[in-house]
Amino acid sequence: MDPTLFTQLLISGILLGGIYALASIGLTLIFGVMKIVNFAHGEFFMVAMYLTYWVVHYFHIDPYLATLILVPVVFLIGIVTYYLFIRPTLSSSVLAQIFITVGLSTIIQNVVLLFWSADFRSISLGYATDSLVLGPFPALHIEEAMVSPARLIAFGLAILLSLAFYLFLKLSYTGKIIRATSQDRSAALLMGINTDRIYRLTFAIGIVLVGLAGGLVLPVYSVHPFVGFDFVLIMFVVVVLGGMGSVVGAMVSGLIIGVVEVFSSYWIGQENKQVIYFLVFIAILVVRPSGLFGLKEEEELEHIETID
């Protein structure tokens, strides 16, 4: 393969992967702590995109600033969702746990469709519209590679936010409590941790993280009521590859999936690329359900999931 093309694809893949990483951290965090798969995760991504879009549209402020301003709003949405839908089903059957978020996702998608129609909406950055040119690097036989500034900014901020969250999880006391609850809920409870509070906080943080990812990609992708579904499928792949519940796993495999996506769309075409990562997805689920960074032994994995 031509080194220039290779570099170009690799850069595009990594830039895309950064966004996937940030968006997936919330999903894996929620699974790790609460043992539920949030099938409505993509819808929060989509709602955050819309909110950012409307703020930019009406107040003419910078989309990145708008994304940050909206954090408390998205956090609140997370809290309300937790109380209305998640908390009542935490001790229900697996059926209820799966379909409560499936139902929520259906409701959000169609409410958005009803109010804001199926139109694709997009914004463009007023600044930095020209592609940046990297290189050439004659020593590596690489000619110029083009980078879209909007993608570069989204990637930079996404990585920054992911690392900041990782440090929060590792270094802060609250982060420690979240990790403790994730590892062993009963033990955490016995140590006097208010797990209900931690669940609420975790869920809201997870929603904020995916919301941030949604806001950051608005200058790159158009928003429509079903954009969340396209993204959430990728997030599932990322989370499963990284190991469900592993934050580091989601960050690493986000980048991997970004690169895989760009290369497979180059080789087999834009339309068929999804088939590749779904096959990857099923393959991982089958061969190693605990993923690359899975914390749990496979044996244990099989046994958590007995139906009530």
Place this chain on the structure above:
Amino acid sequence: MKPLIDRPGSRPWLKVVPWIVVLALCVLPLIIRNDFYLDALILIFLWGAYAGAWNILAGYAGMMSLGHSAFFGIGAYTSTLLLLRFGLSPWIGMLAGGLFASTIGLILGVICFRLRSHYFALATLAFGEVGYICAVNFRSLTGGSEGLALPIRPDALLFSFAGKLPYVYIGLFLFLAVIAISYAIEHSRLGYYLTAFRENENAARALGVRTGRVRLIAMVLSSFISAVMGTFYAQYVVFIDPSSVMRIQISVQVALFAIVGGIGTTLGPAIGAMIFVPIAMLLRAEMGTSLPGLHMIIYGVILVLVLLYMPQGIGPKLKEKIPFLRSP
């Protein structure tokens, strides 16, 4: 709670009730002369049977599939393509589609043999999406997103009729057949094995239940019936495209019908279809297409409310509330 032993003679007339209902269902289409209501009836039968197929896997075996649209789509596309390409009657295509779908179901079942609950749901979700992408992208075969139109030339041998009445009776037959199959499963050794597997796999295994095998049987049955319903859909609507037979919304909808009606029960999926199909039809008749997605909002809200307040579903709740319906 169902009594373990049927006490014959306690209320013998109750045995007659199901037959009266069946008879009423047979006569009903003859009384209704209105196409709108006949259409509603056909869709109720279609969705009731399809939800019943989902219920065999999810309700009895406890494996929540989010990819059942793929089997439905396989059925619809197989029979339609065999008809369009080779002039093969959809009656045979229906069987071919069923066999093809159950082979795929078997393979999927073998591949996913270790996956439970959330993981199984995720894998089937991906599987359903692969089906959709294939239907959209293999343009030369499936016609892509433009879909395939079926010829309209009434011929009973080609599963094509001028009026709605024949479709009503075919639908009714399939609907009753699925209910009968569900009933048979529930009251057979297989049903007990499936329930044992669902409730506690290790205990079932320890008691000698070949859990792997019974799970695959449920998978095969469920995918076969789903594909048959796909063919029925294609023959009735005479147009299929990826978004009408392969989309994730279909998988969600079929699950929703069964869950709200009463998952893991013989009649639950049928009750679900009776509740939901009229809602969608009335909304469409009242509002046309001015409010897209409104019926899905209502579906979603009902699903969430049922999961929160009566997770066993409406059917079992009715049974509990109305003493007449309670098992003797």
